[in-house]
Amino acid sequence: VPISGGKKATLENICFKPFGENGTCAIQSVLQYWQMDRATFELAASNHPNESDWMEFCFQHWITREECFSAYKAPMDPKLVFGGFPRDQGNIIYSNESNSLIVIYLVDNSEENVEAALAFEEEFIDVVQGKLMGMVHNHTLKLSYSSESSVQKELERESNADAMTVLLSFIAMFFYMTVVLGGASSFRPSLICFRTRILLGLGGVFLVICSVACAAGILSAFGVKTTLLIVEVIPFLALAIGVDNMCILAHTLQCQDVNLAVPIRIGNALSSAGPSITLAATAEVLAFLAGVFTGMPACTTFALFAGITVLIDYIFQVTAFVAMLKIDEQRIRDSRMDCIPCVPDRRERRRGGSDGNDGPQVGLLERLIMGLSQVLQKRAVQVTVLLSFFAMLLGAIGCIQHLELGLEQTVALPKDSYLQDYFHDIATQLRVGPPVYFVQKGMNLHPDSEDVNKTCSTAGCYPNSMLNQIQQAAQIAPSSYIATSAASWIDDYISWMNPSLNRCCRMYSNETFCPTESTDDCETCFDGNSPDPLFHLHGSRPTVAQINKTIPWFMEAIPSKECAKAGRGAYNTELKKSATDPTGYAGVSEGMVAAARYRGYHTPLATQNDFITALKEANKLTAKISADLGIEVFPYSVFYVFFEQYLQMDYYATVTFAAAAVSILVVSYLFLGSLWAAALTMAVVMSVVIDIMGCMYVFGIQFNAVSLTNLAMSIGIALEFCIHIVRSFTVEDGSRTFRAQVALCRMGTPVFNGIALTKLIGVLVLS
Numbered sequence: 001v002p003i004s005g006g007k008k009a010t011l012e013n014i015c016f017k018p019f020g021e022n023g024t025c026a027i028q029s030v031l032q033y034w035q036m037d038r039a040t041f042e043l044a045a046s047n048h049p050n051e052s053d054w055m056e057f058c059f060q061h062w063i064t065r066e067e068c069f070s071a072y073k074a075p076m077d078p079k080l081v082f083g084g085f086p087r088d089q090g091n092i093i094y095s096n097e098s099n100s101l102i103v104i105y106l107v108d109n110s111e112e113n114v115e116a117a118l119a120f121e122e123e124f125i126d127v128v129q130g131k132l133m134g135m136v137h138n139h140t141l142k143l144s145y146s147s148e149s150s151v152q153k154e155l156e157r158e159s160n161a162d163a164m165t166v167l168l169s170f171i172a173m174f175f176y177m178t179v180v181l182g183g184a185s186s187f188r189p190s191l192i193c194f195r196t197r198i199l200l201g202l203g204g205v206f207l208v209i210c211s212v213a214c215a216a217g218i219l220s221a222f223g224v225k226t227t228l229l230i231v232e233v234i235p236f237l238a239l240a241i242g243v244d245n246m247c248i249l250a251h252t253l254q255c256q257d258v259n260l261a262v263p264i265r266i267g268n269a270l271s272s273a274g275p276s277i278t279l280a281a282t283a284e285v286l287a288f289l290a291g292v293f294t295g296m297p298a299c300t301t302f303a304l305f306a307g308i309t310v311l312i313d314y315i316f317q318v319t320a321f322v323a324m325l326k327i328d329e330q331r332i333r334d335s336r337m338d339c340i341p342c343v344p345d346r347r348e349r350r351r352g353g354s355d356g357n358d359g360p361q362v363g364l365l366e367r368l369i370m371g372l373s374q375v376l377q378k379r380a381v382q383v384t385v386l387l388s389f390f391a392m393l394l395g396a397i398g399c400i401q402h403l404e405l406g407l408e409q410t411v412a413l414p415k416d417s418y419l420q421d422y423f424h425d426i427a428t429q430l431r432v433g434p435p436v437y438f439v440q441k442g443m444n445l446h447p448d449s450e451d452v453n454k455t456c457s458t459a460g461c462y463p464n465s466m467l468n469q470i471q472q473a474a475q476i477a478p479s480s481y482i483a484t485s486a487a488s489w490i491d492d493y494i495s496w497m498n499p500s501l502n503r504c505c506r507m508y509s510n511e512t513f514c515p516t517e518s519t520d521d522c523e524t525c526f527d528g529n530s531p532d533p534l535f536h537l538h539g540s541r542p543t544v545a546q547i548n549k550t551i552p553w554f555m556e557a558i559p560s561k562e563c564a565k566a567g568r569g570a571y572n573t574e575l576k577k578s579a580t581d582p583t584g585y586a587g588v589s590e591g592m593v594a595a596a597r598y599r600g601y602h603t604p605l606a607t608q609n610d611f612i613t614a615l616k617e618a619n620k621l622t623a624k625i626s627a628d629l630g631i632e633v634f635p636y637s638v639f640y641v642f643f644e645q646y647l648q649m650d651y652y653a654t655v656t657f658a659a660a661a662v663s664i665l666v667v668s669y670l671f672l673g674s675l676w677a678a679a680l681t682m683a684v685v686m687s688v689v690i691d692i693m694g695c696m697y698v699f700g701i702q703f704n705a706v707s708l709t710n711l712a713m714s715i716g717i718a719l720e721f722c723i724h725i726v727r728s729f730t731v732e733d734g735s736r737t738f739r740a741q742v743a744l745c746r747m748g749t750p751v752f753n754g755i756a757l758t759k760l761i762g763v764l765v766l767s
Contacts, residue, residue: 001118001120001122001123002118003115003116008706009119009120010120011633012025014107014108014109014116014117014120015105015106015107015117016106016107016108016114017025017072017108018074018568018570019070019072019091019558019569020568023072023661024071024073025072025105025365026070026072027071027073027103027104027105027106028080028102028103028104028106029101029104030078030079030101032071032076032360033055033058033068033076035069035071035142037071037372038069043232044527049298050400053093053095053096054650054704055095056093056094056095059082059094060076062077063075063077064102066560066625068361072570073325073558073569074559074570076094076464076764077432078094079296079431079432080102080104080432081101081103082094082097082098082102083098083100083102083429083431084099084101084429084431085099085431087431087604097225099429100425100429102404102429102430105124105758107120107121107148109148113486117148121147121148121150122149124149125145125150128143128145131156131401137270142421142425144418144421144425144426145422146419150418150419150422151409151413151419153237154413154414154417155412155413157414157417158412158413158414166232168172170235170239172761173239173243173758174201174202175204176758176761177199177201177204177243177246177704178196178198178200178201180250180753180757180758181197181200181201181204181246181247181250183485188285194337197250197328198330198338198339198577199328199338199341200250200324201246202326203321203324204243204246204324207242207316207320207321208235208239208243208313209235210312210316211238211309211313211316212234212235212238212307212309214308216305218308219304219305219308222304223305225301225302226305227298229422230301230302230305231411233302233709233710234302234305234306234309235344236713237306237310237713238309238310238313238715239758240285240716240717240720240758241281241313241716241717242313242316242317244720244724245280245313245314245321247283247327247750247751247753248273248276248277248747248750249269249270249273249277249317249322249725250325250750251749251753252269252272252273253265253266253269253325253329253744255269259655260327262326262330266322266325266329266473270318270564273443275727276312276724276728277314277317277749278318278671278725279320279667279668279671279727280719280720281313281674283310283312283663283664283667283719283723284307284310284313284590284715284719284720285307286663286666286667287659287660287663287715287716287719288303288658288716289303289304289307290303290308290656290660290662290663291303291306291655291656291659291660291712292304292307293655293659294651294652294655294656295652295655296645296648296705297705298645298705298708298709299652299656299708299709300710302709302712302713303492303712305714306421306713306716307487310716335603336529350737365749366745367750368377368747369744369745369749369752372744373740373744373745374741376740376741377737377741379739389687392691393402393687393690393691396690396693396694397690397692397694398694399693399694399697400690402596403608403693403696403702404702404703405608405612405646405702405703406607406608406609406611406643406646406696406702406703406704407704407705407706408702410424415436424646427607430604432601432602432604433481433483433601433602433603433614434601434605434637434638434639435599435600435601435637435638436471436482436599436600436601436602436614436618436635436636436637437597437598437600437635437636437692438457438597438598438600438622438635439595439596439597439633439634439636440466440593440597440598440632441594441595441632442593442594442595442631442632443455443593443596443631444591444592445540445544445591445592445593446543446544446591447539447542447543450462451540452541453465454490454629454631455488455490456468456490456491456494457485457491458472458494458495458543460539462629463619464628464629466598466625466631466633467485467486467488467491468630469621469624469628470482470485470598470600470621470627471485471486473617473621474600477603480617480621481602481605481610481613481614481617481618482601482602482617482621483601483602483603483604484600484601485600486599487570487598487599487600488598489567489570489574489575489596490596492565492567493540493551493565493567493571495555496554496557496563496565496566496567497523497525497526497537497542497550497554499525499527499528501563502524503516503562503563504563504565504566505522505524505525506518506522506525507522507525507535507552507553508522509523511530511532511549513552513553513556513557515557515558516557516558516560516563516566517558517560517652525550534549544556544590544591544661547583547591548583548588551583552584555567555568555571555585574596574597574598575588575593575596575597576593576595576596578594578595582643597636602637603661605639608702612643612647614637615635615637615640615643615644615647616647619634619635621635622634622635645704646704647761649704649708653703654709656708656712657686657711657715660685660712661685664678664681664685664715665678665679665681667677668681668682668723668726671727672726672730674730676732677729678727680726681719681722681726684718684722685715685719688714688718689711689714689718692711692714720751721756724747724750724751725743725744725748726743728743728747729742
């Protein structure tokens with residue numbers, strides 16, 4: 001494939017070669033039992049003309065027969081190349097019981113190979129889709145495929161495709177908002193071009209966009225990165241809160257005496273609605289910013305963006321939008337056309353002096369809310385409503401306990417993505433789990449230290465050593481999720497040094513390493529015949545000087561039939577490397593292994609719960625090892641970075657919701673002066689969040705960083721529903737029944753129009 005600079009890259013250039021640059025690519029395929037060579041396969045088939053299961057010999061003897069080794073001279077575990085055979089079955093006849101084959105091209109994606117690897121992966125996908133899929137369909141087979149960069153590219157494709165849908169959603173909300181801002185009279189045919197507020201709505205949307213852009217600019221200046229989730233969620237949050245404030249201001253303006261001058265009406269509207277808007281904005285900003293303390297990157301970033309966006313949006317609403325509202329109201333009073341204000345209404349009835357703005361018009365929604373407020377005054381209705389919502393709350397609390405953690409990969413990808421089939425087949429066909437590495441830090445190699453004995457599993461090691469405990473965990477795989485014992489470089493290194501394996505550690509007369517395959521006259525390293533005291537073992541463990549001399553030999557020795565314990569390919573990447581250490585490995589020259597890893601395998605993992613539980617069990621195992629032995633060890637697997645968040649998801653959610661609840665309580669009390677009203681507001685908002693979480697369980701929505709971010713956003717929206725009505729109730733005079741009725745009639749319409757219907761229309765378009 002072509003790359004920059006007019007160069008071309010092939011698979012040989014980018015593939016992973018376990019035995020060095022001159023070695024063979026590590027390709028995991030069933031054809032490796034015949035060294036990826038057609039002639040070798042046909043020769044083996046001709047030697048067994050009447051045996052239908054002749055291939056099974058290598059599948060069963062893959063680790064002992066050298067003729068079954070791969071082209072890169074390593075055994076090929078059949079569980080890595082066969083799939084679909086029965087689970088938890090001891091003796092498997094792979095040629096009869098498997099229904100799928102697995103092929104993996106291992107790529108060396110080091111920094112110098114990234115460009116070539118990405119170009120090769122792109123060409124690979126094109127070849128599969130353009131050529132191989134046609135061949136597969138012609139033979140009634142099924143092919144699932146992926147590359148390391150596939151997920152990122154498919155997510156980018158989905159984001160680009162969603163951009164138009166998001167835009168349509170905003171357009172739908174905009175058109176609805178322009179009608180709502182005009183009030184009920186904007187529906188009168190004679191005033192359709194004069195009472196609508198299209199320019200005002202466009203200006204309001206522009207202010208929302210500006211608030212999001214300002215927040216992004218401010219945070220970018222401080223090095224906070226914008227994520228795809230932020231780009232898609234924050235504008236909806238800002239628009240929801242912004243439209244609500246616009247509707248409240250416009251509705252309050254319509255309730256003013258039309259005989260007053262426009263500036264006075266605007267001032268009265270702002271003085272009436274301003275405190276309520278300020279209260280809501282302050283509570284929302286503090287509630288969102290409190291989410292910064294969760295420590296979860298996704299929630300922290302969202303909290304910063306949301307808090308600053310709402311703050312800037314509020315400033316724009318009470319300044320720029322009020323100015324726009326004044327200009328637009330003056331346009332209506334002067335009977336000028338919306339969008340084309342230079343065109344006046346010249347009809348006769350206009351000349352008669354009526355400006356079409358003779359007070360607020362009562363629309364259908366207002367009448368419905370008035371009727372609802374009257375129905376809610378009945379004691380039986382009040383009891384029924386409270387009991388119903390309390391029952392919903394209790395049901396939601398019960399459902400939350402069963403809420404599933406995770407984020408299925410197929411949910412995040414486009415429905416038509418080729419990765420949908422790939423992930424489905426991985427879950428159903430694969431019979432081997434992901435590799436898990438047990439990383440040990442600071443192992444002391446001095447003979448008088450017990451660190452080696454605390455780690456190894458050979459003779460002289462602790463019965464409860466790290467490797468022995470991992471092996472014990474593998475014996476209870478269904479509960480530990482550890483499928484195999486860990487490959488141990490320290491065990492094989494000690495065995496490799498043993499003079500009884502006289503073809504392993506060998507040296508020339510000048511005390512340089514003699515490879516196993518060499519036919520020269522070499523002597524065994526520690527057979528006691530060397531005149532150099534360095535090559536005499538004293539005790540069961542080597543000295544630091546002996547390790548410094550021989551560990552580079554061990555790591556460069558290629559495994560073979562004569563010496564299977566050699567470390568090249570299996571262990572030469574298992575110790576932390578160092579360009580300054582004479583041995584090539586950090587700390588070894590001073591008798592201390594800075595970091596080393598021991599490779600095992602998890603059991604096959606299919607569901608999100610499997611991945612999360614596997615991570616929990618691995619952490620539990622290493623915590624026990626560290627506590628028992630006093631060594632530092634932790635587990636790592638490639639999927640841990642995605643699932644680590646779920647180990648503390650309860651904590652993140654608790655901190656987010658608790659901080660938001662406290663912020664709402666404190667701010668509401670300071671503004672309202674009533675602890676009861678503040679507590680009631682907080683209780684209703686948090687019960688809304690709990691009810692949403694209960695609905696998540698009912699509809700099968702998993703709990704993850706995305707849903708937690710949306711729940712945090714729902715706090716702001718729920719507060720908008722409540723706080724304006726509560727404040728209107730607290731400032732009104734009269735009995736509680738009268739105050740509640742007035743508050744609902746006065747604020748119900750703008751709140752319902754500003755948040756409920758606006759967001760409903762936007763979400764319906766998105767769905």
